[in-house]
Amino acid sequence: MFTPTTRTVAWLCLILAITSTLSACATYHDLPLDEGHGAGSVAQLGAPTAAMSLPVLATHRFDPSDGLDxxxxxxxxxxxxxxxxxxxxxxxxxxxxxxxxxxLPDPQLAVSTDIPRQSAVGLSNAYSLGLSEDISALLTRSSRKAxxxxxxxxxxxxxxxxxxxxxxxxxxxxxxxxxxxxxxxxxxxxxxxxxxxxxxxxxxxxxxxxxxxxxxxxxxxxxxxxxxxxxxxxxxxxxxxxxxxxxxxxxxxxxxxxxxxxxxxxxxxxxxxxxxxxxxxxxxxxxxxxxxxxxxxxxxxxxxxQFPALTLGFNSARDTSAVYTNGFSIGITLPLFDRNxxxxxxxxxxxxxxxxxxxxxxxxxxxxxxxxxxxxxxxxxxxxxxxxxxxxxxxxxxxxxxxxxxxxxxxxxxxxxxxxxxxxxxxxxxxxxxxxxxxxxxxxxxxxxxxxxxxxxxxxxxxx
Structure with a gap:
């Protein structure tokens, strides 16, 4: 039976803490449809002069009491x-x-575990934690923003x-x-x-x-x-x-x-x-x-x-022999056919x-x-x-x-x-x-x- 180790629990807690800190939760509010009747009188309407885009409108006194000019x-x-x-x-x-x-694009988190099917001396549950980021998206960010x-x-x-x-x-x-x-x-x-x-x-x-x-x-x-x-x-x-x-x-x-x-x-x-x-x-x-x-x-x-898409990642893992490893990964798209x-x-x-x-x-x-x-x-x-x-x-x-x-x-x-x-x-x-x-x-x-x-x-x- 799989039992999380202290290190695994620590990783998961850190990830959850970062996620809850950085993510803002949006809430849903209902917006009923309007019946489309329009205002019943001019008095129900407003015309704030300070917000008018045209100077001739922004400087004109609005007074509908004597009729509208x-x-x-x-x-x-x-x-x-x-x-x-x-x-x-x-x-x-x-x-x-x-x-x-x-x-910025969100990083990708990968978590996996391997459980030995047999019990033997020196065997333990294996796991792998990986965190990667799409680097190519950062290259085009300034163009997208502009x-x-x-x-x-x-x-x-x-x-x-x-x-x-x-x-x-x-x-x-x-x-x-x-x-x-x-x-x-x-x-x-x-x-x-x-x-x-x-x-x-x-x-x-x-x-x-x-x-x-x-x-x-x-x-x-x-x-x-x-x-x-x-x-x-x-x-x-x-x-x-x-x-x-x-x-x-x-x-x-x-x-x-x-x-x-x-x-x-x-x-x-x-x-x-x-x-x-x-x-x-x-x-x-x-x-x-x-x-x-x-x-x-x-x-x-x-x-x-058109330049190759690049993904960079870091990982930490333990195999079934309780050997701990740290590493990194690079993913690159070969520009052979499309090239955008x-x-x-x-x-x-x-x-x-x-x-x-x-x-x-x-x-x-x-x-x-x-x-x-x-x-x-x-x-x-x-x-x-x-x-x-x-x-x-x-x-x-x-x-x-x-x-x-x-x-x-x-x-x-x-x-x-x-x-x-x-x-x-x-x-x-x-x-x-x-x-x-x-x-x-x-x-x-x-x-x-x-x-x-x-x-x-x-x-x-x-x-x-």
Whole structure:
């Protein structure tokens, strides 16, 4: 029967002591799933300014008691957007991976015993204790750590870029909701103005003083306004729903907006400065640079891993004749066939792909900036011309209304003048919304005008 010797017990106790001292025990905690209702009101949400990544958000006073302006909407979106919450979870995973990459491999302990099948003088139970360590893993540790750190930095910069895009989306939705409300007011005023014509046409048809052919102009005008109002309501529902989701609000939560739409007007000098420093400021470009650096380290690690894998160990043993021995062992992989050539080829090809991806992204960005800048110049000219034209048609509509009430103008002509004025007003609102969309997109591509005159290094992404 095997009886542990005093030396064996001492070894085991030492091993257990070292293991219990160095190992940290993780405990399990349950995390129930959320029901996904969203916040019931803006008051339930928070927007800590100190944690905001953009200076314009970090310096803005957040006070939802009088309604949310464009900047406060952007602050809430950055702090509470469900999609950004997922991005922050990805950052947590990347940081955990960076932590794991720096950990040393655990040594391997081997314990064995041999028990003689016969009892004889001088025989005893044999045992062997061995402790070994993978030395080759230490050679690639620095590359793994550097690659993981760059990967975590890439995820952080991707999160910062996503925050910038969320700010742009919040500003755009804010402008879209206000614009749709302005369209609704114009259409509602038109519907009320046409109500008296609608009543007159209905009375004339019932009295037989007007045929349906003659009434078609008036009936179509009324029906057209009603259709436009219905379309406007659907578009408003869509924009309002997207804004609620972006802010982390429940679909039926009240949302009061105040102030004017966001209208960035960077100067030509600011645009040129931002464009010149684009590779040093845009988080997505910096993220690609960090990803490329991570891949450089992965390729370096793969090249280091082509050297033979080495395992070094020490052991202590006693045979059945009670002879004690101490020794060491070396294990080495013979680099005859693999030599890690496959992984080296994969990492080198991946590096080339990231290299070309960065060049393509930068070229596409410069092309988009040039196109949007030209579009804004065209839109500004259109808005000036259409604003003058719409003002003239509004004056003609007011004059035609007075003439119709005085009986000096027939109602089909009056309806035609009103229809032209309404079309110009709605077209002007649509142009202004397109102009806002393009200008917000331009600012987002440049990296926000509020950052143009600050440090070229972006801040850390917002964390909660």
């Amino acid at each position: 464009a900047t406060e909407v952007a602050m809430l979106a950055v702090a509470n957007s469900p999609s950004l919450r997922l991005k922050r979870d990805e950052l947590g995973i990347a940081r955990a991976q960076a932590f794991a990459a720096g950990l 690659a993981a750190r760059s990967q975590a930095e890439q995820v952080n910069l991707d999160l910062l870029w996503e925050e910038w895009q969320t700010v742009a989306q919040a500003r755009l939705l804010f402008d879209q909701v206000l614009n749709l409300r302005a369209q609704h007011d114009a259409l509602d005023a038109e519907q009320q103005a046409l109500a008296q014509v609608d009543r007159a046409i209905t009375a004339a048809l019932q009295a037989g003083n007007l045929t349906y052919d003659g009434a078609s102009v008036g009936l179509n005008a009324v029906a057209d306004v009603r259709t436009r109002l219905a379309d406007n309501a659907i578009a408003t529902h869509q924009a309002d729903s997207e804004l609620h989701l972006l802010l982390g609000l429940a679909a039926d939560a009240p949302l009061q907006l105040s102030g004017t739409a966001y209208a960035p007007t960077p100067t030509a000098q600011q645009l040129q400065t931002a464009l010149h420093h684009l590779p040093q400021r845009r988080p997505d470009l910096l993220a690609l640079q960090a990803g490329y650096q991570s891949q450089q380290e992965k390729l370096r690690g793969a090249i280091l891993a 050539r496959g992984n080296i080829a994969i990492e080198r090809a991946t590096r080339q792909q990231l290299h070309d991806d960065y060049a393509a992204r930068l070229q596409q960005t410069r092309s988009d900036l040039q196109r949007i800048s030209s579009d804004l110049t065209t839109l500004d000219g259109q808005i000036i011309q259409l604003d003058t034209h719409a003002h003239q048609l509004d004056q003609a509509r007011d004059a035609a209304g007075r003439a119709w009430l005085a009986g000096t103008l027939d109602w089909p002509t009056w309806l035609a003048i009103r229809g032209n004025a309404l079309a110009a007003d709605l077209q002007l609102l649509a142009l202004k919304q397109e102009r806002a969309r393009q200008s917000i997109a331009l600012e987002a591509l440049l990296g926000n005008t509020d950052l143009i005159n600050t440090s070229s290094v972006p801040r850390q992404a917002t964390t909660r």
